[in-house]
Amino acid sequence: MLRAGALPVPLQVIEERTVGPDVGSDAIKLGIASSLAGAVLVLITMVALYRRWGVTAGISLVVNMLLLLGLLSLFGATLTLPGFAGIILTLGMAVDANILINERIREQTMRGAGAAVAIKNGFTSAWTTILDANFTTLIAVSLLFMFGSGPVKGFAVTIGIGLLTSMFTAVTLTRGLMEWQIRRTPRAKLNLAMQQLMQRIGQSSTNYIKGRVIGLTASLILSLGSVALFVSPGLNYGVDFTGGTLVEVHSATLSVDTLRNTLSEHGLNQATIQEFEQAGEYLVKLPVAPQATSSVDKPEALSVLRQSLAGTDSDASIVRVDMVGPKVSSGFTDVSILAVLLAGMGVVGYLWLRFESHFALAATATIALDITKTIGFFALTGLEFNLTAVAALLALIGYSINDKVVVFDRIRETLRHQPQWSLPKVINSSISATLGRTIMTSVTTLIALLPMALAGGQTVASFAWPMIFGIVVGTSSTLFVAVSLFYFLADRRQQKGLAQLRPSAAQMKEMLADIP
Template sequence: MRNNPWLVSLYAVICCIGMLIALPNFLSQSALDAFPSFVPKNRVALGLDLRGGSHLVLEADEEDFVGGLLQMHLYDLQSFLKKEGVNILSLRQMKNKVSISFFDSISKGNVIDKVRFFFRGIAFKLNLDQKNNFLITQNSDQDISIVLTPYKIDQAIARAIEQSMEIVRQRIDQMGISEPTIQRLGSNRILIQLPGEQNPSRLRQLLGTTAKMSFHNVLSNNRNKGFALGASFLRDNNGNQYLVEDKIQISGTHLNGAVARFDPKTNQPVVDISFDDIGSRLFFEVTRNNIGRSLAVVLDGKVLTAPVINQAIPNGKAQISGNFTIETAGVLAVMLRAGALPVKLNIVEERSVGADLGGDSIYKGTYAILAGLVLIILFMIVLYGRWGLLANFSILLNIILTLALLSLLGATLTLPGIAGIVLGIGLAVDSNILVNERIREESRKNKSVFYSLDMGFSRAYSTIVDSNLTALISTVILFFCGSGPVRGFAVTMGLSIVVSMFTAISIVRAMMIFIVRYKKIKSINIRSLLGFSLIPDHTTIRFMKARFVGIGTSIILSIASIALLFTHGLNYGIDFDGGIQIGVYADKPVDLSIVRSNLESLQIGDISFQSFDGDKNFLVRLKYQPGGSPAQARVLEEVKKKITEIIPFSKIPHTEIVGPKISRELIRKGVLGVVLSALAMFIYIWIRFEWHFAVGAITTLVLDITKTLGLFSLFDLEFNLTAVAAILTLIGYSVNDKIVVYDCMRKNMRLSSALSFRNLIDKSINETLGRSVYTSMSAFLSVLPMAIWGGSVVSSFAIPMAFGIFIAASSSVFIAAPILLFIGDWRFKNTTR
């Protein structure tokens, strides 16, 4: 038995390239700059939860946008019908539709034809599809309604989102924010991620403001008392009311410059604006014809200022004053230079992480990885002696190659992503344990060393592929059903699974063959450093005798868990419950009752608190406030201000706002992910084994999940997206563990056909007992440091994962196997009748 030199060379090249690509992640920037230009210098980008920053999701306001589209064409339609000699009784807009009434039914056909002609002309001008743009509904013989079709709305919003992305990018660039991420989400959302310490209130103003500016004549309230047609009452920031003409004298589209500065006369911040040629001419005419009257400067339906025109202004320049700070004046200037958004964007999700908190997360994550790695290395050495060193080498290689792939793909490493690497270490060990146990099993038969190696790898191969593929399926589903940092977990976990299969099947095999040949080893003796196996060889435990106790206990625990879910419920995190969440870090223990009484004076509804990482830190949770995204921003700032008054030396590095629409979508995706993952496991096991194996695995899986949910409820652990990631990972791991037993059963069915099904199951469990216990222990050791030192962010993943590993290992023996026996006995009775 020899290594193929071409394959060994290929493995070496892959490893060397991987190490070269991963190298920049371990070097300082100055050391990296000293390397030649051909050396890859890409590093794994850190997510916002590790380096701090802001995450926002903006959603187009469809109702406002549709209303604006109709309003934009309303006056043109009225003028067109008048020009065409069509007499109508009334033409009015009601939210997302236009209603036209006429004098008699005779003119109905003429009106409909003219309306169709008008909208087709608009579609032609905008280079849009001239069909399927609007729908005419006949309410009566003298009344019709015009609505835009969903096709037209989707088409228009898609165009508006594309334009909005460019405007948002210009606004961010002009504020000097580096390395922004701006992506389109679906058809009507924009994802924005801004690294570094940011001012959330400034970002809301910058990104959540449409910045649609216009200039209107102000009518005298006394002279025009009762005047309503063609005018509206608008307010300024101080609550002053103005009766403003609806007619736009000058549109903000004619602006070509805006600069914030201090006015030397008033020593107050102002914004100087200038118009283009058309705007300058219009501005001159408006100021010339309205001397002595007020001209309102309106931004998004609110009056910024309404100065009196003293003289005609011919140079196309003006000054906007108001209650500005230098920051708000600067943001307004940026928005005016970038231009107005073509659609109103609402902030439906906002998350902010301070740089200090990100640094703390990096420290805890690194500490958890190193601690888990040390435990695994020691465990493998104790378990397999010097051969365990080879397994440890493959684990280190697994981490390096995973980092290389992350760097190569330009992936972002998040805190859950670090958890994915840690768990990937456990899965890499899983493959090595399967190989070592198979080789140890073959070497006991007194076969040659190369035969033991060859048969050990060959017989472990199918189990490794099956178990890793089930975990990979769960990871892929998690990627598509998750969002944000949870996707980062799915990416690192998926890459780690692929790399562990490569290292276990290829690299470890080649190195073992090389060592055996180089050292001229005559027999492989894989021994524990303890001098004895933790699980004795050739055990003959009659597990199926305890099948009724095992299943009965499991059902009782699952029923108790379900009862707990109905009575106590789950502690839903902000991902699923929506609302506002504020992380507070104090310098000394805090009496939360005092904080509660002070915050309740703000009259902001129900307030809940949750301590974490000791008695100095706590979360404040508020329900989603009525009034949309502006109300959430206002309440968030009020609460932050009040907390800093109560606890002067506190820090608030972490805030989140999640709207009800986002939370509903996350719930739907979470449920869908769990269902799809279970269904995928069922189909895969049915294809690879038989249907009754699939039924046994999925039934056990349901019982495992209910117990895990019961743990969340019992200990009031936060149930969020990270918790869903833990459940989906457990689905893959639980099935992984059962496949090891199933694979052995399938082998024994071929080799020991004379055994009864009960004895065959007992024999298979005993043969795989060592592998099952060792793989469970290695996975448990990999997540244990995260559960202890990982902090509150990953505790909702690590704690249920550690619990789930224990549940999955025991359920493989005491639940899945007995269910398989019951189904086997049932099939036998039905076939013998």
Template sequence: MGLFCAASCAFRCSIRSESCQSQNRSGGPRHHRANVATTIGEAHPALPGLETSVLKLPLWRFALYLLVILTGLAVALPTFLPRNITQTWPIAPVSLGLDLRGGASLTLRAEEAAIGAGLVSDFATTLAEADASLTVRATEDGNGLIIDVPPGMTPDAATSLARGHSPKVGGGPLQQSEPAFVLATRGNTVVATLRSAAVALVQEDAVARSIEVIRNRIDEAGVSEPSIQSMGRDRILVQMPGIEDPAGLRALLGATAELTFHRVVPTQTEDTLTLPEAGGAEISVVARPALDGERLADASAAFDPETGAPVVQFRFDTEGARIFGELTQDLVGQRFAIVLDGQVISAPVIQEPILGGSGVISGAFTVEDTTTLAALLRAGALPVPLEIIEERTVGADLGADAIAMGLWAGLAGFALIAAMMITLYGGWGMVATAALLINVALTVAALVLLGATLTLPGIAGLILGMGLAVDANVLINERIREETRAGKRAASAVQAGFDRAYRAILDSNLTTLIATALLFWLGSGPVRGFALTMGLGIAISLFTAVAVVRAAMDIQLRTRKPKTFEIRPLFRFLTPKTVPSFRFMRARLAGLAVSLVLSVASIGLFIAPGLNYGVDFRGGVLIEARSDAPADLAALRAGVEGLNLGEISLQDSDSGRSVLIRVEEQPGGEAAQTAAAEAVRSVVTELTPAAEIDRVEIVGPRVSAELAVAGLIAVAAASVAMLVYIWARFDWPYAVGAIATLVLDVTKVVGFLALTGLDFGLTAIAALLTLIGYSVNDKVVVYDRMRENTARHPEMPLRALIDLSINQTLARSLYTSGTALLAMLPMAIWGGAAVQSFAIPMVFGILVAALSSIFIAAPILLFLGDWRRRRGSDGAAGATLKPIT
């Protein structure tokens, strides 16, 4: 990445500094500035010496550009070659996400309530052991203790005792541990209140230790290349390639595996617990374990030599064997309970002392049960209970199909963009196409160097990035055409084109990058992959789409020394002769009226029938099944409805060979969601034996609510960020006009989603955020020209100035909208259900944004400018927008 940054900095210097250097070589800065500022229709002869010196790039900069490109191509090359060729290469290909290679993804959450309850319970036990005369009880909310001061002890003494035995949390090499409880005296009692900060510290530490336990458990299960990482303070994301049915791993990861050994007692007392057995009966045991699983040295699945039943053999370490031997000596002829996660799995009668430090756990086990239990015991117990709050599974076949779809959609989009650029700009369109290829390669190289994962939404971001990357080439080519029409000689036209285009390129791309950054920050999973890929593509395009083309133009000027610099289209009839002179502002009232009617109608569609919220926002279960023959939808519906899982929906595609089943969120928490998914899978397998389960998504209520809130925050934050940026870079009328237009654009896209019934989930939010950036991007270029024209024509009436600016940028607006549209069309047509809710709204939104820049944003700006003039805030008779500063 350092090479990319170095080249980008060098490019910026070449745009800015060399034009200044050339001024002195060509007769002084004043003459050069006057030449660069030439307006359309004005012709000034070039100054002596300008044509050969104004655009020269140093050879070291050429070398740097070439080094960056070659390095990027070398890093990206393994990604585009077969795996058997690149296995021994030092550079690995880009890592593929689970939606492309198949596998399972589980999100686990450390239960905060369990952590707090554990701290309170441990403190109560410690105090009871420290002084048996203390009476300790939990507070009503369970987040503290009430300590009754016994006779003969003062409250201060009781407080001092409690403080000395209060558990400490945190601490480290450079940190001091802190007490977990705050103590306060109230009459003859001491109240210990659990600090929320203490729970947070314990939770963070528990997640870190849980990751190690999970890694050990997955290693025991033999899963290759797992990805285990923390997400925030309380969550762990586990991704396992190649796992299509994670039922066994779900049990392996979700179980706490806290193994304890207890004495069984005949009657209940204050020191006993009543625990359930496997058969449903209950037994009373001593609450404090006599021994726990931390002393286990090994565990393995085996078979009872007498009955042949599956059992688990275990062995203690030296200290554990000593304690276990002494314990069994005391309990000969009595029952002894082996407890796993609060349930008695075996309660045998000790026939004789077990002095060898090993034993057997028997019960109504299957072979899979004993294998899982042995793996759990070997890996160790989790420090805190973990709850599975989200589960997503993708079949390997669906992943392969997604790769093929992404490849063909990308190639089709690239071919369409290349055809358009070559048609519009001839040979320089070919140069832009080559720069686009380099952009894709460098984006993939950046993903490899960052260790990022390429997902299906990431491919969508890469494809859309291609459509947006050529925007810079369109701006530069159109600017150079303008300068050439104005009578400038070759080098002057190229230099002025780059100088003036770069500001618009920077402003327009920054608006898209702001939306992309927010999407990466607030998004999750594959959506972040989309944001990263598109963001990298746009950022790298500032180098490839501009510096590469500039270098090619510099070579042209050095070698051929043309008098004028013509950028000819492929066909002569496409050659632009003059700037169009449409009077767009005459249609301003009609445009605003139509837009308002459509937006109001869209709000009505949002209310009824409303959006088709996906599993991301509603929670519940989604299962996609595929078979070679058309499925019997009526039988499947009857079978799933017979499970009494509430509201369900079935949707078929591909002539009935693919079926999407949605089940509403189940009451009873995450366990109920998982049970519902397994029940639906069983029905599908039973009624359609040849069907393959391509995708399973289980989203709990907590996750769905958080995703919905994050989506709303992202859209609101993006809108505010655009307002602030445009206000800072331009003026408040520009910002208000852009945001008002943005609201109208977004409402239309939301209405389109409601009308079409497309799935509204995280990918739809990604589409909205991308459109926010794109919509403002389109308007910034027009605004930049208005700002420039305000300085050049200060007495021009505002209506005429806006019409002039729109006409001057009309070709750019149409061309860049066309390239973005062509990039998205193949994905919208062939992308499939996984990206439909992104690609189709993007196609619609691009059309809306292109029209709104002309017929909505500009009229709003005109009204605000007229209002400012009437208020007399500027005092100008003509244009009332601030010029370039």
């Protein structure tokens, strides 16, 4: 009926994204090259850390990547540069599960367990932490999928599938390969690399919460400074939030001044021009006129831009166009704020159910401080704040909470096994026991992201660099902010005579058995 014209349905363009074939092929090359570089660096790191068990983890990671690509193909997902970023981040986070398992196996070996017992107990101990850490990340990813648009939704699909495949390969394939390797020597002692170093770190008597006041004060000052930067000079909003047309222009002869004068002569006085990547590559931003109610006027401005370029440099070309109307951009703003708030609420709710209220409040407050610092990073560096940047913020929520859940899970375990210990001793012992895993996970994730940040191009700069910054901030906040907040909340709870943990299932059974 539409083809026959029976229904007078007008077509109103409110969002349009165009990528030329040259940019498309370059994007594919950059994505594949940076993904392979990140993967190779991660595999080398794992082998250096765990020797033959690192090779086993590497095989698991390769199978994980194949499963991820296979499922993306099965679902017919569109793979964009943010999607490649999702694959790289999945690779870095998948390493975390393998590191958790190997570190638990290392602990069992240090206690004198044979190979078979160490592997069995190591996987059993790591499973709860892996489940909690990945589920909290899935909360943020599910919100990305629900409220995201275009490339952001593709990023969410990639991360979501990758987390599920990484949990599957870590607890099935990795375990199967390990048990197959020790089938002939089940009682032999395993020999993992850096055994003595990790033992010294795990048994360290460092007082991490001694400088809790200094750590919290410094974090608050940096967050307040970030809020000030957000107010002035503010963020460099992309067309996703401001509305308008973003055009990527290639010209080997035009300079910035020449291009600006040419556009002004043709009535495009409000256009902003930014040189990026290399000489001859320009981003031209055409803002939406105040009286415009849709992007219907934008094709005319784009046509004028094409004509002005053709008259000045016949070899100039337009290789990418992003067009977003004001109605869509205002909706992006509302949805992005809603997604971040809901992600925080979802994480609080899950931790409240799995742990206790003071665990959840400490983690959520720390994440809020991490996010403000990352927004300050955007304001300070002038990176474009677009939907890809929102994806980075939500991914950071997932990664940061992942890091804190690991430490809090160990604190909970220590509280149950050593109820007679003082609160500072429990916290310091738990941090020491997980410090090796925290550092190695952060390093491998940074290694996975670094090639994309350096070679991924302008399209993923708003994701890669904030993620690198956020990983550094998130790791430091886990060690010096989250545990400090937890200490204050737990100490207050202790003074009120309240238990730090709700009774476990076994404890509840014993309590019920004592009731006459």
